[in-house]
Amino acid sequence: FVSEEFLEMFEFPLQVGDAATVLDDPSSIVITESLAKSLFRDADPLGNTIKVDDKHLLKVSGILKDVPHSSAFTFHYLLPWKFREQINPWVLENKDNWGNYSFQVFVEVNDKINEAKANLAIRNMLTEHGEDDIERTLFLHPLSKWRLYSNFENGVSEGGMVDYVKLFSAIALLILAIACINFMNLSTARSENRMREVGVRKSVGASRTQIIRQFIGESLIISSIAFVIAILLVLAFLPGYNILVDKQLSIHFASSSFLLGSLLIIGITGLVAGSYPAFYLSSFKPTSVLKGTAKAGQGANLPRKLLVVFQFGFAILLMTGSLVIYRQINLVQQRDLGYNQANLINFERTDDLDKNYDVIKNELTRSGLVESMTRSNSRITGINSNNFLGWPGKPDDLRVIFTTITADYDYCQTYGIKILEGRDFSREFPNDTDAIIINKNALDLMGLENPIGTMLDLWGEKRKLIGVIDNVLMGSLYEEVKPLFMILDDWGGVMTARLRPGSDVQTSLHQIEQIFNTYNPAYPFEYSFVDDDFKEKFATIRMTQRLSNIFTLLALFITGLGLFGLASFMASQRTREIGIRKVLGASVVGLITLMSKDFGRLVLISLLIAIPASWYLINNYLQRYPIRVNIDWWLFVVVGAIILIFTLLIVGTQARRVALTNPADSLKNLE
Structure with a gap:
């Protein structure tokens, strides 16, 4: 039921009819294109009669294009408000009842209006109309914020679905940061492949600035290619994702916001991922490189370890958050409802x-x-x-x-x-x-x-x-x-x-x-x-749990890829050292332990940093729920153990490969 101004205010496209008058007649009805086709097939619906509630005969006065799924309003037909007043006397009787909030009121304001002044003008309107016992105030809320900012406390917007947007945006940034750290670490670790190129370019007159630009440019190109691949993956997985979250999402490639956002993502990712390797690789001295005295990876060990610590910290945060969300769902599911849902x-x-x-x-x-x-x-x-x-x-x-x-x-x-x-x-x-x-x-x-x-x-x-x-x-x-x-x-x-x-x-x-x-x-x-109705109340947080689990696994996978590459490089760098130790009688287990303990230390350091940070962020997130779980200490023990075992398995695999290598093969090129 809507008043006659509804279609003028919201401008839903009419295929047939005049928006200014189509709802004036109390005995009229406006139907959508799909409903018209369902009821009248190929016949012209305009002027035909529809029986509503098996007793009210209403004449079709207009046909609307189907309302998109993304609309704040979902309907198949519109009925005049005057018609509701006719069939329901209570509505008309309470027309001037300021204590009645059973209906929604929409106001179209002047573009130049000051929202704060307007809110001040209507704030005490309820008490001014005799509703002294109602401790509520009126205020304006933009329709554009309905979906994302729907929670209020004492007349102040306290978030809503935007909280989930922020949450998953933060998770996406963490995963992107993990990927960037992989790029930085592997670029600096395998710098030996680019040392001679840098030495030659510098010897023929290239400045450090030019070399930095070259490497950042390469990083931007890689970022652009990765973005194209990401778009293709999104298009491939979007139908399944829509089923997962029970939404109908689509990508508007031609929109200015998408294009601008894409450029920002490509640019920032390329700069962040490529800046440190660019400055590091451009720092090689041409004389040292060409003489062969420069060592690959030299001077990058400490920054590399710091990046690995941050990478582990991000993974710990994501895993802990997923476990807390899982426990939060279980907590509310196990609450005593006070009634029996069975049958x-x-x-x-x-x-x-x-x-x-x-x-x-x-x-x-x-x-x-x-x-x-x-x-x-x-x-x-x-x-x-x-x-x-x-x-x-x-x-x-x-x-x-x-x-x-x-x-x-x-x-x-x-x-x-x-x-x-x-x-x-x-x-x-x-x-x-x-x-x-x-x-x-x-x-x-x-x-x-x-x-x-x-x-x-x-x-x-x-x-x-x-x-x-x-x-x-x-x-x-x-x-x-x-x-x-x-x-x-x-x-x-x-x-x-x-x-x-x-x-x-x-x-x-x-x-x-x-x-x-x-x-x-x-x-x-x-x-x-x-x-089933009860389960629907969990839909949003269940979606949050499913997505957080997927993103956590993705983060662990990306972390594992980077760790595998870094461990492989570091193991190959110590091949000769391992050969000498084996000749001197070192056991395979001892060699694996030797090569793994550095990464074990990094995991422990990341735990010391990530545990308080994770507790603070997750506890802050849980404050929105009056009924919430405690963040128990054993959660961090479990997460830490998983990360440590995960790390040692990956590093141990590479260490074992090197430790089992024949010492003769390791030492035959030793100078």
Whole structure:
């Protein structure tokens, strides 16, 4: 439902119709191109009639192009707001109710408007219109920030999905840094291949600046080639990635932001990766090189070791972060929900289902298809209604928002919610329509010693407290359970039933569908399992876990490649030394230990640096979750052990190869 200005403000492209007038008629409907084709095939939809909710006849007044997946709005048709006011008197009655926030309001402002001044002007609008008991303020929030900046605290944007963008951008930079370190280390380690070239170029007049430019230029060329390969890999893996994250992402190659970003990535990567090797290689003196007295890798040992330490540190951070995310998911999954999800199923409500609710419930329970059935204002996995509540002894300045459930009979029985004190709503007590039930958190907040029978104040009316239920986790899985109250009322929403344990689910659903179709023939049979709805709440953090695992493995793989190359080079540099030691009686195990201990020391140093840094960064990330895991010391022990074993396996393989070489082959070229 939208007001008549909607299409003028948001400019969704109309194939047929005038955006300024297409929603003026309350009996009109605007449909998308795909819906028009589905309903009317090749016929002209304009002016034809569509029946909505099996009773409202609306005339097609416009056809929209299909809304892209990336849009903040997803819909197949638009209905005039005036039509909603006609079919739902509550909407019109609450038109001037400033305490009602059931709808979204969009404002198109002047380009020159000062956002801070505008926020100041509307800040106290609620209290100015008599809503003194609502401790909330109004402010503007740009639609362009909806997706990424959707979390608020005290009227201030506190991030949102942008936090995940920052997280994975940081991981990508760490992986890029690891790759750059590999390039630096291998370039300086194998500098012997370029020493003579540098000596010759300098001897014929090339300056150090020219040589630096040459090597940086080569690095930029390699960076450009790598970028092209990366783009090809992205195109190859993008379909699978979209499945992994359940999104429809695409690359806009012609966009200025992509082109500028590409140039920056190529340039910065090439400069970072190539600068140190360029300065190092250009430092060779031509006389020393041409005389053969210059040694490859000389003077680069300390910088190389520092780079390896940083590389290990990045890998430790990524591994520790992945383990913490895994434990965080397990923590919230194992929380006591306060109800039993097994065999719980939700059904969408319609007017016909509501009208025949008692009959349907009796048929389902009598046939043994369901154990119990109820209805409420929203799914238990996403309660979104809140209100204020008064109680005896409540301080005047205390404002507490209570999660609100409007439910039918058998709600607690159907969900398996434990009643700690008092009783549930019952048909045996007609006055229960004016009763109220609260959860344990609400009772603790109120501090009532003998709660049952206490009169609570809701919307200026007194309600008798008849029961206290156990805490039920209904909101965010990462937050504490909020105070809650439940009343016997009907605000629409969802029907919920518990299937009989041990029954065949598909057979039961088929039989339930037949009963529903008898009383609700105009609508398709739609349902969802509560445990599936619950799993959807983990979608984002599960995606984070999967991606962090993939990136961690990628980082380890790149680190391993660099370590393998560096270990191979260093082992070959010590071939003659190893040959001499073998002649003098050194064992293979002793030689492997000798060549591996330097890398072992580097791992230990990186652990000393990375552990406090990792703890600080990960702990800072976890602060957004009121319910969070502890960063235990054993995590770093496990990660350190994995990194150390990983390193020793790679280095040990190269060391063993050299240690097993025949000393005669190692020493035959010894001068």
